[in-house]
Amino acid sequence: xxxxxxxxxxxxxxxxxxxxxxxxxxxxxxxxxxxxxxxxxxxxxxxxxxxxxxxxxxxxxxxxxxxxxxxxxxxxxxxxxxxxxxxxxxxxxxxxxxxxxxxxxxxxxxxxxxxxxxxxxx
Numbered sequence: 001x002x003x004x005x006x007x008x009x010x011x012x013x014x015x016x017x018x019x020x021x022x023x024x025x026x027x028x029x030x031x032x033x034x035x036x037x038x039x040x041x042x043x044x045x046x047x048x049x050x051x052x053x054x055x056x057x058x059x060x061x062x063x064x065x066x067x068x069x070x071x072x073x074x075x076x077x078x079x080x081x082x083x084x085x086x087x088x089x090x091x092x093x094x095x096x097x098x099x100x101x102x103x104x105x106x107x108x109x110x111x112x113x114x115x116x117x118x119x120x121x122x
Contacts, residue, residue, distance in 0.1 A: 020074045021092070027067040028096045034060050035103050042107065064100065071097070 015023070038056065041048070048056075071093035 020070075020077070023070055024067070024074065024093055024096070027063065027070060028100075031060070031063045031067060031100055032103075034063060035100070035107065038107060039103075067093075067096075067100075 034056075038060070074093065
């Protein structure tokens with residue numbers, strides 16, 4: 001039976017702050033790209049089947065769910081010994097969350113944003 005890794009080994013396997021921020025940025029860009037496609041399609045008036053709409057909505061929901069999970073995990077890792085959050089990727093994630101929510105709200109109301117208007121800060 002393989003040896004169980006120690007707590008120290010597991011801690012060293014955690015991604016660095018830079019890779020955590022990069023993952024959040026990649027998820028945000030994937031969501032942004034999906035929203036841009038939806039905005040462009042809605043602006044063009046292109047007709048799609050109900051199945052295509054549902055598939056696209058599920059894919060977007062999955063991306064957003066993954067974004068939430070990753071940002072929550074990073075926020076937990078950013079907590080200091082007293083349980084308070086240290087400054088880190090959490091503030092950027094919150095800004096990205098607000099931008100995604102605003103874009104979804106505009107999509108829901110039938111409006112579209114300018115393409116490429118929402119980009120994460122490095």
